[in-house]
Amino acid sequence: MTQKDLWISALRRIHPTIQKNSFITWFNNTAILERKGDIVVIGVPSAYVDIWIRDKYKLKIIQALQELDSGISGIEFEVHQRLGVKENNEGVDTKSLVAVESEKKVRKVRNVNEVNVMKGKDKGHVSSQMLNDRYNLHNFIIGKDNRLPHAACQAVADAPGGVYNPLYIYGGVGLGKTHLIQAVGNEILKNYPEKIVKYITAERFVTEVVDAIGKRYMKSFKAQYRNVDVFLVDDIQFFARKDSSQQELFHTFNELHDNNKQIVLTSDRSPSDLDGLDVRLKSRFGMGMVVELLAPDFETRMAILRQKSQEFEVLLDPEITDFISNNVIGSVRELEGVLRQVVAESQLSDRVPTIKSVAEIVRRLNKAQKIIGYDLVEGDGACAKNGQDVMKIVSEYYKVSVGDLTGKDRHKEYMVPRQLAMYLIKNELDESYEKIGGEFGGRNHTTVMHACSRTAKRLRKDIRLIRDANTIKREMGL
Ligand code: ADP
Ligand code: MG
Numbered sequence: 436m437t438q439k440d441l442w443i444s445a446l447r448r449i450h451p452t453i454q455k456n457s458f459i460t461w462f463n464n465t466a467i468l469e470r471k472g473d474i475v476v477i478g479v480p481s482a483y484v485d486i487w488i489r490d491k492y493k494l495k496i497i498q499a500l501q502e503l504d505s506g507i508s509g510i511e512f513e514v515h516q517r518l519g520v521k522e523n524n525e526g527v528d529t530k531s532l533v534a535v536e537s538e539k540k541v542r543k544v545r546n547v548n549e550v551n552v553m554k555g556k557d558k559g560h561v562s563s564q565m566l567n568d569r570y571n572l573h574n575f576i577i578g579k580d581n582r583l584p585h586a587a588c589q590a591v592a593d594a595p596g597g598v599y600n601p602l603y604i605y606g607g608v609g610l611g612k613t614h615l616i617q618a619v620g621n622e623i624l625k626n627y628p629e630k631i632v633k634y635i636t637a638e639r640f641v642t643e644v645v646d647a648i649g650k651r652y653m654k655s656f657k658a659q660y661r662n663v664d665v666f667l668v669d670d671i672q673f674f675a676r677k678d679s680s681q682q683e684l685f686h687t688f689n690e691l692h693d694n695n696k697q698i699v700l701t702s703d704r705s706p707s708d709l710d711g712l713d714v715r716l717k718s719r720f721g722m723g724m725v726v727e728l729l730a731p732d733f734e735t736r737m738a739i740l741r742q743k744s745q746e747f748e749v750l751l752d753p754e755i756t757d758f759i760s761n762n763v764i765g766s767v768r769e770l771e772g773v774l775r776q777v778v779a780e781s782q783l784s785d786r787v788p789t790i791k792s793v794a795e796i797v798r799r800l801n802k803a804q805k806i807i808g809y810d811l812v813e814g815d816g817a818c819a820k821n822g823q824d825v826m827k828i829v830s831e832y833y834k835v836s837v838g839d840l841t842g843k844d845r846h847k848e849y850m851v852p853r854q855l856a857m858y859l860i861k862n863e864l865d866e867s868y869e870k871i872g873g874e875f876g877g878r879n880h881t882t883v884m885h886a887c888s889r890t891a892k893r894l895r896k897d898i899r900l901i902r903d904a905n906t907i908k909r910e911m912g913l
Pocket of ligand 1: 574575576577581606607608609610611612613614615739767768771
């Protein structure tokens with residue numbers, strides 16, 4: 436096996452275990468450069484990639500390589516900018532690699548569904564809605580408010596058609612009903628690939644019934660639903676006052692249930708609270724297992740944020756997750772929405788999220804929201820006007836005192852902020868070196884010059900510092 440083949444095989448193993456976009460970004464133009472005994476040297480195109488790969492994927496890379504060649508015991512990284520050059524074909528093109536892989540995957544899945552869809556088409560209508568494989572039981576965070584629904588789904592997925600039939604899940608908007616019901620479908624298909632799983636929203640079911648009546652293919656419509664092994668119906672509150680659809684559902688339900696086929700239903704309310712539904716249906720819905728999803732409590736919200744930020748591959752300060760968990764208390768969907776915005780904004784502008792920026796996002800997404808833990812002044816266009824303002828912002832950002840900034844302590848945790856503050860005052864406010872020296876405890880102007888040039892140099896390659904500076908600049912109102 437050539438080094439390139441080895442690397443491609445390793446990447447094929449790594450690819451399914453991380454998010455597609457991250458995979459494309461971080462592994463693009465990487466290569467195995469050489470083998471030094473049992474050590475493999477991996478080339479990466481930039482220092483930035485180097486830091487990320489080392490930090491997040493080193494273990495995965497070693498594991499993948501060892502699975503392919505047990506003689507490998509470790510890896511090293513080297514940055515070679517030539518790998519990033521377009522004409523250089525040394526590195527792997529992750530985009531085409533992913534394209535090839537997903538082509539394979541799609542084909543495999545389609546075969547199963549094709550049968551299903553074609554059956555329907557022959558009779559003049561399309562059947563199953565697709566399951567989204569993003570939803571599974573492993574990435575559903577369990578807290579004390581959703582432990583039971585999750586466990587019930589797991590039980591159903593392990594043994595469909597067993598005692599929990601039907602499984603009825605209810606709860607408010609955005610609490611994970613669709614996630615769970617689809618996860619059951621995905622899990623069953625994984626455990627029992629031969630089973631026919633049908634997922635449909637109530638809304639879609641109603642449309643199909645109306646269509647079938649209009650076009651007179653009711654008989655084949657009925658037949659279509661009777662041969663499934665697992666029947667998943669999402670948002671059944673939508674059946675309210677749709678009488679012929681209810682009737683159709685009733686017959687389908689009975690037949691499937693009599694044949695021990697698994698049925699899972701979701702709704703925004705409990706069976707007995709379903710208005711406009713036939714009492715016979717209500718009583719059938721309640722005859723298996725009924726579980727309620729509740730809004731996540733603080734700890735669960737924290738756990739969800741932690742997991743989702745891992746999925747998005749960002750590192751959030753605990754202070755920030757804490758702030759979001761305190762302020763976004765409605766549903767998981769809202770929580771996800773805020774997090775998505777926070778991540779997008781920080782990635783687009785290469786800034787670290789701050790309480791202030793997150794508070795602004797929360798406010799933007801929900802105008803009525805009271806913000807806890809931050810005073811958001813409307814139209815807050817605060818900007819730093821002088822050296823004192825900058826020092827205050829820098830000291831708050833780095834959690835050191837202004838005295839530490841102007842003081843003499845040469846430890847890194849004070850030096851870096853001190854020099855950055857001088858640099859920003861010089862570059863953004865254009866104060867003289869002498870004046871800055873005076874503000875920083877009567878330092879000589881050459882000391883300030885030195886601090887500025889050192890910071891400028893570090894800002895060319897220190898990603899962390901670049902981000903810090905960007906964030907502070909925003910706080911300065913720039
Ligand atoms: P519903 O159908 O109840 O309105 P969804 O299932 O669409 O809610 O959930 C909204 C979003 O929140 C989805 O992206 C889902 O993946 C996510 N979500 C909900 N609950 C959880 C949980 N416990 N763990 C992880 N993600 C969750
Ligand atoms: Mg839903």
